Amino acid sequence: MGSKNSGVRDPLQVVEAALRGGINHFQLREKGDGALTGSALLEFALHCQRLCREYSVPFIINDQVELACSIGADGVHIGQDDAATQEVRQLIGADKILGVSVHSVEEAKIASREGADYVGMGPIFGTVSKADAKKPAGVKEILAVKNELPNLPIVGIGGITAENAHQVWQAGVSGIAVITAITEAADIAERIQLLQVPCKEEHRT
Ligand SMILES: Cc1ncc(COP(=O)(O)OP(=O)(O)O)c(N)n1
Ligand SMILES: Cc1ncsc1CCOP(=O)(O)O
Numbered sequence: 001m002g003s004k005n006s007g008v009r010d011p012l013q014v015v016e017a018a019l020r021g022g023i024n025h026f027q028l029r030e031k032g033d034g035a036l037t038g039s040a041l042l043e044f045a046l047h048c049q050r051l052c053r054e055y056s057v058p059f060i061i062n063d064q065v066e067l068a069c070s071i072g073a074d075g076v077h078i079g080q081d082d083a084a085t086q087e088v089r090q091l092i093g094a095d096k097i098l099g100v101s102v103h104s105v106e107e108a109k110i111a112s113r114e115g116a117d118y119v120g121m122g123p124i125f126g127t128v129s130k131a132d133a134k135k136p137a138g139v140k141e142i143l144a145v146k147n148e149l150p151n152l153p154i155v156g157i158g159g160i161t162a163e164n165a166h167q168v169w170q171a172g173v174s175g176i177a178v179i180t181a182i183t184e185a186a187d188i189a190e191r192i193q194l195l196q197v198p199c200k201e202e203h204r205t
C-alpha cells in the first residue's frame with residue numbers, strides 16, 4: 001500500500017495495525033494520484049521501514065529501486081514495464097528479496113532465470129487499486145506457472161477479499177498481496193485472519 005490508500009485513516013496507523021495483525025511482508029507502493037515524491041516520500045518510506053523493523057517484517061519497495069537501495073530496504077518489486085530483472089538483481093545484491101510481476105509461464109521462466117525470488121501474478125479479480133491493471137485473469141495462469149515451475153513462489157494479487165481468497169490459496173500460491181481488503185477493513189487484525197484461514201484449512205486436510 002501507499003500513503004493514499006487508507007482513505008480518512010492515517011496510513012502509518014493502518015500499516016502498524018496490519019503489522020500487529022500478522023502480515024508477513026509489507027510492500028510500499030507509492031503511486032497514482034497525489035503520490036508522495038522527494039523528501040516527503042523518503043520520510044514516509046523511513047517511517048514504514050521503522051515500523052516493519054519493529055515487527056521483524058521484511059520491507060519491500062515497489063518500482064523505486066534507487067529509493068530501496070538508498071535506505072536499505074529488504075527488497076524490491078518490479079513489473080514487466082519497470083527496470084530489467086537482471087539489472088535490479090545486480091543493483092540490490094544477492095541477499096535482498098526481488099519480486100517480479102508476470103502474466104505467463106514464459107515471463108515466469110525469464111523472471112526466475114534472471115534472479116526473481118518470487119513472482120507476483122494478477123490481477124486475479126477486478127481491482128480498484130491499479131489504474132492500468134490488465135483484465136482480471138483468474139487463477140488459470142497461476143496453475144500453469146505452478147505446474148511448470150513448482151519451486152517458484154507465486155504471490156497472487158488483485159481484488160482478493162476474505163470471500164474469494166480461498167480460490168487463490170487453492171491454486172497453490174505461497175502468498176497473497178492485498179491493498180483494499182486490509183485498508184478498508186474496520187477490524188484489520190480480524191480481516192488478516194480471514195484472508196489466511198483458507199490456507200491453513202487447506203494444509204489441515
Ligand atoms: C506482489 C505484487 N505483485 C504484482 C504487483 C504489480 O506490479 P506492476 O505490474 O509493476 O504494477 P505496479 O504495482 O507497479 O503498478 C505488485 N506491485 N506486487
Ligand atoms: C498492484 C496490483 N497489481 C495487480 S492488481 C494490484 C492492486 C491490488 O490491490 P487490491 O488488493 O486493492 O485489489
Ligand SMILES: [Mg+2]
Nearest residue numbers: 063078079082
Ligand atoms: Mg511496477
